[in-house]
Amino acid sequence: MKNLPKVLMISVAVGIFGYGFGIYFNMAPLVMAGGMASLTLLYGILLNKEHRPTKEKGFFRNVGTKIPIILVLGVIIWFTAGHYGFPFWWQVEFVAFALVGLFFFIILDLKTMKVEKGEGHSIRRLIGTYALGSLLYITITAQLPQFSPEIELAKLNRPPVDLSGLAGPEVIAAGRDVFESNKCFNCHKVFWEGNSDRGPNLGTKQIGLYSEEYIKDQILNPRENQSKGYEDKKSKKAMPTYYGEDLSEDELSVLVSYLKTLRDPTHMPVEGKFPNQWTWWDDPQIVAEGKIVFEGKEPVTEGLNCAVCHGTDGTPMMTGAFDFRDPDAMDTTKMADHRPLKLKDWPDDLYYRRVTRGVDATAMAPWGMIFPHLYLWKAEAYSRTFHDPLDKRTAKKPVPPVPTKE
Incomplete structure (x- = not known):
């Protein structure tokens, strides 16, 4: 093939571009480079291939070969969109576009139409084709969830939050409204609610354990202190930085109040981007910070020193103190909610209960009434x-x- 060197040079150039594109958008640079270069090379070879007369295939044979291709593309589109955190209905819409493409492929395989009789005839055919495609697109997308202009306008025209006269549950409800009206669900789940994993699940992360100052800073300066697992370039740019201008002080205050309710006393906090997540039990940084708390060296929990009773190396220093070194140590029988479980089998909530609520008739105080549960x-x-x-x-x-x- 005469033009093979030129095709190879172009393919290499496209591959380099794909590699840079992949690095910038954090989308598997080598895969992007290889894929784009391979497609360019294949396209170039096909364009330069010697033309041979081909026999027209039958309509059903043509359609039969295209349907499997569209199905495979649909599956690839679905899982790719899901991998990059697009909401469920966006995935549906992307696949719907692929089906629209299939429909037009079928139209192309129909019997050849007569040659246009003139310019007017050509324009009518063009408009008819466009109208058919538009009708198909509108019909399909109309089945997807729609935004109601009245609802959206009501959100835009909603009077600003005024904390005067609000108390308790009303403040939290107002914060929930601020969360919803600012489309926070587009990127964040709250436990089971929401359909996107672009940002941390604020429920399983238990954002409510953190201080109000930390939460405010995450809202106003989201790119200065990324959540674990979200340090990549794409995630750093995902969180808008305009909330300091868009939210009033009262709106920010009620939003923080709502976020402070997001806790789960039955499980350890979870970090990381779905599906590569982990709990605090396996987080080296958290364990290191926990050691500081345990040994009484954390300023925020001044007065709490677990090592006084349980020992810095786990050896109990006080009679009756629980021995954390023994995986077969049984739960205390001094509490009404006693569970006949060995330490190695304790669920998260049992750890949490014993530490935050204490143990009756022992030196184990209900520390949860004194110190922040985060620590x-x-x-x-x-x-x-x-x-x-x-x-x-x-x-x-x-x-x-x-x-x-439930």
């Missing part, structure tokens, strides 16, 4: 390492299922 969870994560060292684990603890409405 107590960290201390619990560290305490587990006495009988289950982080560096000797063969597998991470399974991420708990997302709590449901």
